[in-house]
Amino acid sequence: RITKAEDDPHADGKAELKTWGDKAMNAYQILRARMTPRKAWPATVTDFATQWEDWKSSCGYLDFTDMIELALEHCDDPPGDAFVGFFDEVQDCSALELALIRKWAQKMDYVILCGDDDQCLYSWRGSTAEAFLDPPADAQHKHILAQSYRVPRSVWELSQRWIKKLSRREDKDYKPRDF
Numbered sequence: 001r002i003t004k005a006e007d008d009p010h011a012d013g014k015a016e017l018k019t020w021g022d023k024a025m026n027a028y029q030i031l032r033a034r035m036t037p038r039k040a041w042p043a044t045v046t047d048f049a050t051q052w053e054d055w056k057s058s059c060g061y062l063d064f065t066d067m068i069e070l071a072l073e074h075c076d077d078p079p080g081d082a083f084v085g086f087f088d089e090v091q092d093c094s095a096l097e098l099a100l101i102r103k104w105a106q107k108m109d110y111v112i113l114c115g116d117d118d119q120c121l122y123s124w125r126g127s128t129a130e131a132f133l134d135p136p137a138d139a140q141h142k143h144i145l146a147q148s149y150r151v152p153r154s155v156w157e158l159s160q161r162w163i164k165k166l167s168r169r170e171d172k173d174y175k176p177r178d179f
Contacts, residue, residue, distance in 0.1 A: 024048035033094035033126025090115035
């Protein structure tokens with residue numbers, strides 16, 4: 001089931017999903033990004049997907065998600081045979097993108113994933129805190145920044161009241177600046 005997120009860019013009404021096709025395309029892209037098995041998709045999305053994929057195929061087109069899916073399926077080695085991977089803002093990656101990163105990471109000597117599950121901003125395109133947190137990192141490989149030098153106390157206090165409402169998150173001891 002696809003629901004509107006608080007941070008959905010369509011929520012302001014300016015780019016509202018008006019048509020059946022808009023809604024189906026949005027759901028289709030999110031389901032693919034989250035790697036939801038096709039048999040679990042609603043029939044309306046499956047019907048749309050069939051037509052969309054037939055059109056892309058007949059024109060020789062790929063969409064962004066196709067490129068990630070193809071890389072996951074066919075590209076065993078990281079680009080340029082990289083042996084170090086540094087991935088930032090990983091909380092905004094979809095499960096599909098993280099699957100590709102993790103596949104390539106198996107061929108690398110050193111890999112660093114940076115992110116904050118409290119700052120997942122792209123749920124409207126399929127990212128979730130769960131995709132970032134699962135599988136969990138071993139404690140010895142996890143480093144949490146405990147002090148902010150940018151966030152003032154008043155903003156921090158408001159954010160802490162709001163962030164506690166999230167159902168899936170890791171608690172962190174994070175201090176604001178004093179001024």
